[in-house]
Amino acid sequence: MITDQQQRQLERIKQHATRYEVRLTLPDGRAMLVCYTPRKSRAGLLDALQSRGRVILAHMPDMPEDSRLTYDKAQGFSLGNGARVAFSGRTQRDAIMAGALPYIGDAAP
Numbered sequence: 001m002i003t004d005q006q007q008r009q010l011e012r013i014k015q016h017a018t019r020y021e022v023r024l025t026l027p028d029g030r031a032m033l034v035c036y037t038p039r040k041s042r043a044g045l046l047d048a049l050q051s052r053g054r055v056i057l058a059h060m061p062d063m064p065e066d067s068r069l070t071y072d073k074a075q076g077f078s079l080g081n082g083a084r085v086a087f088s089g090r091t092q093r094d095a096i097m098a099g100a101l102p103y104i105g106d107a108a109p
Contacts, residue, residue, distance in 0.1 A: 002097070009096045019092040022048045024056055024104055027082030032059070033101040034085060036092045045076055049085055055104050056085065 002010075013019075019036035022045060026032075034052055037044040049056065049069075057063060060083055067080030076086025088101075095101070 006096055010093065013092060013096075020044070021088040021090045021092065021095050021101070023086060023088040023101060024059070025084045025086070026059060031088075031101055032104045033095075034104055036095075040087060042071060042073070045071075045085060045087070049077060052104065059104065 017038050019038050020040045022034040022037055024032045024034050034048050034056065037048055039047065056079075060079070060081060063079070063081055069080065070078045072078065076084050078084055088095075090098070
């Protein structure tokens with residue numbers, strides 16, 4: 001059974017293209033929503049990193065200065081400290097139905 005809120009959210013995205021969930025996984029295992037993107041590609045992930053980089057880094061105060069950003073198609077971008085930015089495998093519709101991750105902009109670092 002879906003709630004009224006889920007129904008409203010689904011109605012709002014009904015006429016839009018599918019969007020894919022981009023997730024930040026921190027070294028301690030916590031996962032947060034970075035964004036939903038229509039581009040399920042390396043370029044889509046890189047755009048998410050570039051547009052929300054400051055907020056992502058705010059959740060990692062112990063990030064070494066010499067960290068390197070690396071990419072692996074299966075696991076997304078590794079931030080060098082054990083954190084990853086990758087597609088979760090869910091669409092926005094899936095997230096609405098199963099429960100959304102906490103958004104990085106709302107969560108306190």
